[in-house]
Amino acid sequence: MDERALKRVVASVVGKDAVLDDCAVLALGDTFLVATTDMLHESTDFPEWMTDREIGWMSAAVTLSDIAAMGARPSLVLLAAGLDSPSRLEEILTGARDCCSTCGATLAGGDLDAHRELTLVSSGIGFAERPVRRSGARPGDLVGIVGIPGRAQAALEGYSRFREYLSTPKPRIGEGLALAAAGASSMMDISDGLLASLEDMRQASGLGYAIESEKIPGLPGVPDDVALRFALLGGGDYGLLFTIPPEKRIPDLPEIFVIGRVIEKSQIIVDGRPVEGTGYQHHWD
DSSP states (O other), X not given: OBHHHHHHHHHHHHOGGGGSSSXXXXXXXXXXXXXXXXXXXXXXXXXXXXXXXXXXXXXXXHHHHHHHHTTOEEEEEEEEEEESOGGGHHHHHHHHHHHHHHTTOEEEEEEEEEOSSOEEEEEEEEEESSOOOSSOOOTTOEEEEXXXXXXXXXXXXXXXXXXXXXXXXXXXXXXXXHHHHHTOSEEEEESSOHHHHHHHHHHHHSOEEEEOGGGSOOOTTSOHHHHHHHHHHOOOOOEEEEEEOTXXXXXXXXXXXXXXXXXXXXXXXXTTEEEOOOOOOOBOO
């Protein structure tokens, strides 16, 4: 059983809307509160070479990235740590605090416990004037990405020049806010590979997504076909995937690329051929 199968269980208990977006959304008068939580384990989420500070940074970054994907401004992060050794705590908290600071958020507290394996649970809240959902795309909208996908997977595959993109990913807060203000019709973060994210968008909207691989930027020093595989299937990038009506002006910011269009038929098309929307997932035997 994989993660997507378990999401169907969640949807059957708490409702389909609870699994459609990166954050839960609560209306508060003229604004919206967005809230999210993430769990990370050392054996599945942190390479052996990562420092404790980098582990703390990543634990905050994954949550802040969800908030960015809603077009929201983060407010605070809470971090619960199941520690295999208490000596690791200070560096982990330092990394989480530093990541929060770069995003304009506060590391506001959390919880501590003993655990056989280092396990971190980060929760965050933010505020948005207009949350951008995964389901808002319309046929003819442009499909775009923020960031160069595949760099984190390249680091996992031994391309050490890309390690910083895996160990200290930068949540795209400013870009998410700018895209929301520009009129993005849908958005989510790219945490499990571009195809997996497109599949999540497809399920939320009921529409299709046709992309052109030549419009996805390559990776220096990585063969083109390998870089494309990393981009489509690799996880850990925490960029953004968005759609926007063609008449809207896309913000003039670094690392924003238009890679395709939204289509009526509910399928994912790469270079004219239907493909399966797959990527990194947790599995249970």
